[in-house]
Amino acid sequence: MHRVSTKNQTLNFFTESVFERHTMNFWLQKMNPLWSTYQMLGRICKREKVADDIFTLTLECNKRMQFGLSGQHHPVIVEIAGRRYERTYSLTQIDDRHVQLTLKQVPNGIVSTWLCQTAKINDVIEFGVPYGDMLLDAPDLNDVVLLAAGSGITPMYSMLYALEKKGLLAKLNIHLMYWAKHQEGVAFKQVFEQWAEKYPLFKLDILCTQDNETPAQRLNELHVSNIEQLDTKTVFACGPSGFVNTAAQLFQDAKVFKSEAFSLTPIENNEEGTVKLTLTRSNKIVEVQKGQGLLDALEQAQIKPIYGCRMGICNKCACNKVSGVTKNTIDQSENAEPNNSVRICVNSAKSDLVLDL
Ligand code: FES
Secondary structure, three states, rough: OOOHHHHHHHHHHHHHHHHOHHHHHHHHHHOOOOOOOOEEEEEEEEEEEEEEEEEEEEEOOOOOOOOOOOOEEEEEEEOOEEEEEEEEEEEOOOOOEEEEEEEEEEOOOHHHHHHHOOOOOOOEEEEEOOOOOOOOOOOOOOEEEEEEEEEHHHHHHHHHHHHHHOOOHHHEEEEEEEEEOHHHOOOOHHHHHHHHHHOOOOOEEEEEOOOOOOOOOOOHHHHHHHHHHHHHHHHEEEEEEEHHHHHHHOOOOOOOEEEEEEEEEEEEEEOOOOEEEEEOOOOEEEEEEEEEEEEHHHOOOOOOOOOOOOOOOOOOOOOEEEEEEEEOOOOOOOOOOOOEEHOOOEEEOOOOOOEEE
C-alpha cells in the first residue's frame, strides 16, 4: 500500500513538473474523453424525455467525480460554441459511477436547450463541487413534509431515491406535495405512484393547477391546516421564489423548515432612477438602474463578476458591501449595514453602493 502511494506521488510529481496541467489534460482526453488530471467529468450515456419539456440525462462519471449528498446542487459546466457556461442542477446518484440529471428545457435557455436537445450521446460535461444543506440526514428524522413546485422536484426526488435505496421509505413518515401545471408536466410520476402504493408511510399529493377538470389550488393555508402536529415536522420546500416565500410564511411553526428557491421569479422592479456602484477592486464607477439585480446590472455594464447558481445558494458571487443599502430580491428585505457580505445575484441597489469588487 505504502509502495503504491509512493509510486503515485512520484508519478504525480513527474507529470506535474514535466507537463503543464492543461497540456497533460488535453492529451489524456485525446485517448479517453473522461480522463483528466483535475476535472470532474461525465459522459452522456442516455437521454430520455420524462415529462413535457423535462429530460433526464444519465451520465457516466470519471474517477475524479465528487458525488454530492442527495439534495445538494452540482455546478454543471458546458462548452457551447466555444464559450463556457455554468448552471446549477440537482443530480441523483444511481450507482458508484452514474448519475442522473433531470432538467426542464427553459424557453431561450442556452444551456438547458443544449442539454435537452443538442448534446449528443458521448458528449462530455464538467461538474463543480457540490453544495447545499437541504439534506434528509438528521438522525432523529421521522416526520417529513416535502413541498415541491415545478423543477423544485429534482432535489426532492434525489433525496427520496436515496432513502428508497436505503430501505427508509418503509420506515419514515413522508408526505410529498408536488405542484405542477398539468399532469403531462409531472416528472417521476410513475415512480412516485409506485412508492405510494408500496410504502404505506409515503403519502403523495400531485397538485396540477392548470388542469381543466379539477384544477388544484396553489399552496395556501388549507394545505397547512390538513397537516397534524406541524411542530413535529421537518419541512423542506423547493421551487420558484414566490412559492418558497409562501411556504416559509405558512410553515413557520414547523420543527425544522428549510427551503431553496430553485429559480427566481422575475423581479417586479417599481423603483425609479439610477444609483452609482463604486467598485473598489476594479476601480470603476457604474451607473445602474435602482432595483435591478446587481449581477445582471454589472454584466450589462460589461463587467463579469464571478458567479455560480445565480439563485442565492452557492455564495460564489458574494462580495463585501462597504456601504449603501441593498434589497434582497427573494424576500424583499433591506440591508443598510456597512461591511456586510452581499450576494449580488439576489440583491439590488436601493442607494449608491460601494462594493469590494
Ligand atoms: S451565484 Fe450563487 S449565490 Fe450568487
